[in-house]
Amino acid sequence: MARYLLGRIASAIFVIWFVVTMTFFLMHSIPGGPFSTDKVLPPQIMANINERYHLKDPFLKQYIDYLKNIVQFNFGPTYRYQGRTVNDLIKEGLPKSATLGLLAAVIAVVFGTGMGVVAALRQNKAADYFVTFLATIGVSVPSFVIATLLQYYLGFKAHLFPPIGWGELKYMMMPAIALSAYPVAQITRLTRASMLDVLNQDYIRTARSKGLPGYVIVFKHAIRNALIPLLTFFGPFFAYILTGNFVVEYVFNIPGIGRSFVTSIGNRDYPVIMGTTILFATLLVTFNLLVDIAYTIVDPRIKLTGQKGV
Amino acid sequence: MSLDSDSFSPLPKATKAEGINRSSTTWRQDACKRFRLNPLAMGGLIILSLIIIFAIMGPSLSHFDYRSNDLQLTLLPPNWVHPFGTDELGRDIMTRTMYGARISLLIGFGSVLINLTIGIFYGGISGYLGGRIDNLMQRLIDIIFSIPDLLYVILLMVTLGAGLQNIFIVLGIVNWVPMARIVRGQILALREQDFVLAARALGASTSRILMKHLVPNSIGQIIVIATLQIPAAIFMESFLSFIGLGVQAPLVSLGYMVSEGRVDIPSYPFVLFFPAIIIAILMLAFNFMGDGLRDAFDPKMRK
Numbered sequence: 001m002a003r004y005l006l007g008r009i010a011s012a013i014f015v016i017w018f019v020v021t022m023t024f025f026l027m028h029s030i031p032g033g034p035f036s037t038d039k040v041l042p043p044q045i046m047a048n049i050n051e052r053y054h055l056k057d058p059f060l061k062q063y064i065d066y067l068k069n070i071v072q073f074n075f076g077p078t079y080r081y082q083g084r085t086v087n088d089l090i091k092e093g094l095p096k097s098a099t100l101g102l103l104a105a106v107i108a109v110v111f112g113t114g115m116g117v118v119a120a121l122r123q124n125k126a127a128d129y130f131v132t133f134l135a136t137i138g139v140s141v142p143s144f145v146i147a148t149l150l151q152y153y154l155g156f157k158a159h160l161f162p163p164i165g166w167g168e169l170k171y172m173m174m175p176a177i178a179l180s181a182y183p184v185a186q187i188t189r190l191t192r193a194s195m196l197d198v199l200n201q202d203y204i205r206t207a208r209s210k211g212l213p214g215y216v217i218v219f220k221h222a223i224r225n226a227l228i229p230l231l232t233f234f235g236p237f238f239a240y241i242l243t244g245n246f247v248v249e250y251v252f253n254i255p256g257i258g259r260s261f262v263t264s265i266g267n268r269d270y271p272v273i274m275g276t277t278i279l280f281a282t283l284l285v286t287f288n289l290l291v292d293i294a295y296t297i298v299d300p301r302i303k304l305t306g307q308k309g310v
Numbered sequence: 311m312s313l314d315s316d317s318f319s320p321l322p323k324a325t326k327a328e329g330i331n332r333s334s335t336t337w338r339q340d341a342c343k344r345f346r347l348n349p350l351a352m353g354g355l356i357i358l359s360l361i362i363i364f365a366i367m368g369p370s371l372s373h374f375d376y377r378s379n380d381l382q383l384t385l386l387p388p389n390w391v392h393p394f395g396t397d398e399l400g401r402d403i404m405t406r407t408m409y410g411a412r413i414s415l416l417i418g419f420g421s422v423l424i425n426l427t428i429g430i431f432y433g434g435i436s437g438y439l440g441g442r443i444d445n446l447m448q449r450l451i452d453i454i455f456s457i458p459d460l461l462y463v464i465l466l467m468v469t470l471g472a473g474l475q476n477i478f479i480v481l482g483i484v485n486w487v488p489m490a491r492i493v494r495g496q497i498l499a500l501r502e503q504d505f506v507l508a509a510r511a512l513g514a515s516t517s518r519i520l521m522k523h524l525v526p527n528s529i530g531q532i533i534v535i536a537t538l539q540i541p542a543a544i545f546m547e548s549f550l551s552f553i554g555l556g557v558q559a560p561l562v563s564l565g566y567m568v569s570e571g572r573v574d575i576p577s578y579p580f581v582l583f584f585p586a587i588i589i590a591i592l593m594l595a596f597n598f599m600g601d602g603l604r605d606a607f608d609p610k611m612r613k
Binding site for chain 1: 460594597
């Protein structure tokens with residue numbers, strides 16, 4: 001176990017280094033500096049800017065300096081906002097994005113498993129078809145369309161929720177629903193399939209022949225086992241919530257990390273692009289590591305022998 | 311007791327008690343038949359064909375051009391002349407949707423063709439050679455796989471710059487990983503089988519075994535993944551267009567139209583409605599078809 005863990009941590013660090021290096025080289029291979037605009041600046045000012053952001057340092061020195069800073073979680077200054085650092089942006093944005101992501105995750109898990117279980121118990125009945133239909137819509141409509149439609153119908157038309165901005169819970173509801181649409185659909189499909197599988201197993205028949213009431217069978221015997229395969233979805237799920245934030249925060253104008261990422265692309269604010277990418281990669285790699293460890297605790301049948309989970 | 315030859319007479323030739331009565335079906339006929347019997351998959355195929363016809367034939371039948379504006383007829387709601395209405399610049403939304411669908415489909419098919427090629431080569435070589443090379447190639451895949459592809463796509467698009475050609479390149483070089491994984495898995499399972507040994511014993515070269523024996527045998531899986539990756543590519547392109555990294559005006563894709571329509575939504579929801587519906591229907595059609603193909607190619611589903 002310890003050896004496996006060490007190996008996994010080492011490979012996680014390697015992955016993060018790979019992302020840092022790739023991001024750095026990609027961002028530095030873009031022709032033209034970040035400050036080259038149509039407006040010609042006086043040479044003295046350009047020299048000062050280059051001095052300030054170390055843009056004329058040798059390439060290798062810039063890379064090593066950047067690596068050193070990353071190790072200390074210092075993502076450097078932004079090019080766009082005077083006197084602010086990427087760390088400031090992350091510090092302001094991340095809690096909002098994390099709250100939104102968490103809310104979306106709760107919605108996704110509660111509704112996804114709930115609908116999946118109902119569909120499986122009512123297989124080939126109206127409820128099942130309805131749930132399957134909803135799930136199909138959820139996977140096939142892009143999140144920005146869902147977000148925009150929610151904003152229009154629930155925000156502008158019905159005035160149920162404020163259509164834009166950030167604040168207390170009522171501001172979070174629509175973005176969270178938009179963000180969770182796809183995961184809800186996926187979790188529903190997975191739960192339904194896995195429930196159907198479990199319900200056909202012998203031990204469920206045994207429980208039934210013992211005369212146990214239906215709800216005991218469903219809650220005590222079926223659901224617990226049906227949910228184990230769902231763990232495999234948590235890695236991609238987390239990745240989806242991370243990147244899904246780009247769209248949803250952009251549409252609802254939420255000052256989170258996703259919106260600042262999208263804005264930084266438009267602004268060509270390279271340190272923000274790099275910092276956010278590296279942050280996301282680190283979060284994701286760490287999360288996947290935790291999920292893999294969680295597997296072994298939940299299902300002892302899974303052995304940790306070298307091969308890597310997703 | 312004696313038996314003479316008179317007691318025995320041959321049975322009439324016509325009765326074939328143990329003959330094969332049904333004509334044998336090839337694997338492909340079998341798959342086609344199963345696909346045809348699946349209503350969702352067939353529905354997907356029909357709708358997809360209709361959208362493709364709409365995208366290819368439509369613009370030449372339309373009286374309007376996707377890029378010429380008419381500022382006297384801006385933001386008209388759907389009517390007989392403009393069935394989908396007109397946008398902010400008075401352009402016919404139906405014609406634009408046709409062009410947009412054309413570009414989106416082109417990106418879907420084109421980029422999947424690229425990552426199909428890369429994926430088959432990468433997965434094929436990795437799976438067939440095995441050993442240390444396979445291990446090394448798989449580590450690389452693990453690294454790429456552990457980061458959401460959207461991040462790579464955005465980074466590469468920022469580096470290369472927005473535009474149709476770059477979208478092809480970026481989606482093509484990013485999305486090959488799932489394909490390579492599937493191909494490798496198939497090849498690993500197939501290469502131990504006797505027909506490969508026989509081919510090798512007959513002196514077939516590695517590339518011949520790969521291209522003539524192993525890849526054709528995994529073609530079912532490859533087609534399924536490709537069908538499911540096309541909507542993923544269209545999805546990604548529309549996302550890129552949405553955040554301004556996709557196709558550039560005057561070119562138009564479905565995602566681009568949605569992001570344009572978003573601005574007008576409080577007063578003119580129809581600008582967004584039609585391209586959004588077409589994207590959703592495209593996704594559905596491809597997904598149903600992909601699921602149907604998977605069932606059709608899966609020998610376990612045989613009845």
